[in-house]
Amino acid sequence: MFLWVLALLVLCGFLWSYAGKRQPTIAGIADKYIFITGCDSGFGNLAARTFDKKGFRVIAACLTDAGSTALKAETSERLHTVLLDVTDPENVKRTAQWVKDHVGEKGLWGLINNAGVLGVLAPTDWLTVKDYREPVEVNLFGLIDVTLNMLPLVKKARGRVINVSSIGGRLAFGGGGYTPSKYAVEAFNDSLRRDMKAFGVHVCCIEPGLFKTGLSDPVKAAEKKFAIWKDLSPDIKHQYGEGYIEKCIKELVEVPVSGLRLHLKFPGPAPPNFVSLYSSKLQSSLSLNGLGKTANCGKVQGQ
Numbered sequence: 001m002f003l004w005v006l007a008l009l010v011l012c013g014f015l016w017s018y019a020g021k022r023q024p025t026i027a028g029i030a031d032k033y034i035f036i037t038g039c040d041s042g043f044g045n046l047a048a049r050t051f052d053k054k055g056f057r058v059i060a061a062c063l064t065d066a067g068s069t070a071l072k073a074e075t076s077e078r079l080h081t082v083l084l085d086v087t088d089p090e091n092v093k094r095t096a097q098w099v100k101d102h103v104g105e106k107g108l109w110g111l112i113n114n115a116g117v118l119g120v121l122a123p124t125d126w127l128t129v130k131d132y133r134e135p136v137e138v139n140l141f142g143l144i145d146v147t148l149n150m151l152p153l154v155k156k157a158r159g160r161v162i163n164v165s166s167i168g169g170r171l172a173f174g175g176g177g178y179t180p181s182k183y184a185v186e187a188f189n190d191s192l193r194r195d196m197k198a199f200g201v202h203v204c205c206i207e208p209g210l211f212k213t214g215l216s217d218p219v220k221a222a223e224k225k226f227a228i229w230k231d232l233s234p235d236i237k238h239q240y241g242e243g244y245i246e247k248c249i250k251e252l253v254e255v256p257v258s259g260l261r262l263h264l265k266f267p268g269p270a271p272p273n274f275v276s277l278y279s280s281k282l283q284s285s286l287s288l289n290g291l292g293k294t295a296n297c298g299k300v301q302g303q
């Protein structure tokens with residue numbers, strides 16, 4: 001009996017190992033085009049380099065000349081870059097026409113909507129509608145505009161659309177335009193998925209957590225929050241208390257680092273330029289591979 005059980009376990013282990021190593025095969029990779037936005041850095045840059053190495057024909061949309069040049073230096077001649085500001089409708093239309101001429105009858109096998117910005121993360125009553133506009137324009141309307149212009153090419157190839165949302169599309173972790181924009185991306189993704197099913201187009205949504213990319217840089221987030229605090233009315237500052245912003249930045253992040261818990265400490269009251277003073281410490285020490293622990297900034301006066 002024992003030998004039978006042992007043999008079964010060995011067989012299960014073999015099958016598990018085989019299934020894990022077995023990769024799905026995709027025929028004709030060399031003739032498949034993928035268009036990716038936000039390729040200057042982060043996930044978009046990594047995706048462009050990865051698909052290029054696998055042999056796909058990648059069209060990488062970058063916001064800057066510097067990002068385009070750097071990406072082309074790291075990839076093969078198959079990869080093409082285009083300069084694209086997803087918030088500029090005319091730029092999006094021109095890019096879509098260029099892509100159409102480039103891919104011809106093959107269409108787009110894949111569209112990856114990755115371009116995004118974080119914007120300002122701060123309590124809602126600190127903000128103006130202007131603070132909400134940039135993330136919504138880039139993360140939502142830019143994504144929709146690119147999708148609508150590229151969709152005929154995706155349908156032609158019976159391809160797929162991948163919309164990069166965020167865990168912020170499931171859980172609102174702060175005030176500002178980022179999480180509302182990502183919630184809306186989730187809704188757009190669901191409706192697009194249903195609409196495209198009849199055409200054989202697959203639509204899916206990726207919801208990354210907090211990774212170490214330029215978008216999640218804690219120093220930049222702290223600088224933006226502190227800049228807004230400085231311009232708040234005396235009444236709002238009084239409601240929150242003068243020590244509120246120091247507590248928020250002081251306990252901004254508590255995440256695992258090499259098996260330890262990193263808890264930022266300030267040697268007394270934070271000076272006016274404390275964000276820049278501690279930026280090098282944050283950048284060199286923080287490893288943002290998990291959601292971490294949200295700072296407890298204390299209770300607001302009057303609550």
